[in-house]
Amino acid sequence: MAEGHAGQYPQVFVVDSQASYTPLPSRRHFRWGGIGPRALQLLVGLALVGIVMEVGFIVHLYNRTGVSEGALINAQSFIQRSGSAQGLTGSEETNEILVKPTRRKLPPEIQRKPSAHLIGSSLLVGEDSVVQWESDKGLSAFTDQMDYKDGRLVAQRKGHYYVYSKVHFVEDCFLFKHKVMRITEGYKNKPLVLMKANRFHCPSQDSRPKKISHQNLLNSYLGGVFRLLPGDIIYVTVDNRTLLRLGAEDNFMGAFMI
Numbered sequence: 001m002a003e004g005h006a007g008q009y010p011q012v013f014v015v016d017s018q019a020s021y022t023p024l025p026s027r028r029h030f031r032w033g034g035i036g037p038r039a040l041q042l043l044v045g046l047a048l049v050g051i052v053m054e055v056g057f058i059v060h061l062y063n064r065t066g067v068s069e070g071a072l073i074n075a076q077s078f079i080q081r082s083g084s085a086q087g088l089t090g091s092e093e094t095n096e097i098l099v100k101p102t103r104r105k106l107p108p109e110i111q112r113k114p115s116a117h118l119i120g121s122s123l124l125v126g127e128d129s130v131v132q133w134e135s136d137k138g139l140s141a142f143t144d145q146m147d148y149k150d151g152r153l154v155a156q157r158k159g160h161y162y163v164y165s166k167v168h169f170v171e172d173c174f175l176f177k178h179k180v181m182r183i184t185e186g187y188k189n190k191p192l193v194l195m196k197a198n199r200f201h202c203p204s205q206d207s208r209p210k211k212i213s214h215q216n217l218l219n220s221y222l223g224g225v226f227r228l229l230p231g232d233i234i235y236v237t238v239d240n241r242t243l244l245r246l247g248a249e250d251n252f253m254g255a256f257m258i
Contacts, residue, residue, distance in 0.1 A: 113257040114145035114157055120251035125241035126151055131167070133253060140248065146255070152235040155228040159257045163194065164223035165236045168250035169243040171218055173202035176243055178220040180253075183233040194234070195222040217245060225258065 118133030119141045126132050134141050135148040147154040155161070169176050179196040183189050197220045228234070236253050238244055244251070 112144065113159075114155065114161075115254070115256035116143040116146040116148065116153055117141055117254035118143075118148065118153070118252060119248040120246065121248075122246070124244055124246065125238060129237040129239060129241065131236040131238055131244075131251070131253070134248065137248070152233045153253075153255060155232045155234075155255075156230055157257070158229045159227070160225055161228050161255045161257050162223065162225050163234055163253075163255045164221070165195075165253035166219060166221040166251065167236070167238060168217055168219045168245040168247065169199075169238070170216060170245060171199060171201040171243065174240050174243060175200045176218075176220070177237075177239040178222065179237045180222050181235050181237055182226070182228075184229060185231060186229070194226060195224055197222060219250075228255075 116135070117140075118135055119137060121132040121134045123132040130151040132151045133148070135143050143153075145156050147156065163180060165178070165180050167178055176199045177196065178199075180194045182192045182194050184192070199218060199220060201218070234255060
């Protein structure tokens, strides 16, 4: 009867607290507090070493090329200014170096170049068929660092000049010659032809105008670049001076350094 009323007992599990077990690995936390300042000092030290080596290399190059002592002083001041950066990171004291600003030299004043412009004169042609000019007519004619005498321009400074001349004339079955001449000591003061123009025109008897007008006026222009020396003379000559037309605006010559 006892067996008939006996019930089922619950299962009981016993845990042994002394049993061994394998713990899980724990995460390690790195502390940067002690490594940060050392790494910063190391980087600053490497930067300073690089700067010193670079400055030393520059000073070495300056010594080889013969640079003045002022450049070496500037290099030393650069090293001192770099050393002040270490004072900012390692200590509270800093070394400040006052650098005086350098003054830049202004470019030399641009000198005026010689030039001259001459206009036709009432005298027109003088001896040896040399055309005469007016050298002082206000703004129309002038000479600047060039001399003028008896129809001739005289150069004072050596250099390359643009020389030009223009004349108006009336052709009437005559050969008209227009020349720009030069005299220099290098050729024993012998006249040399720099430029020339020859014109000849003879209209028929029926086509000749009875009066001179602007339609039968011709002109000749000569211009070129030449190297002149101090004392060189340039002038203009024309043949058949009677064909040359009067007028300050019609005839002129000049030169200017380029």
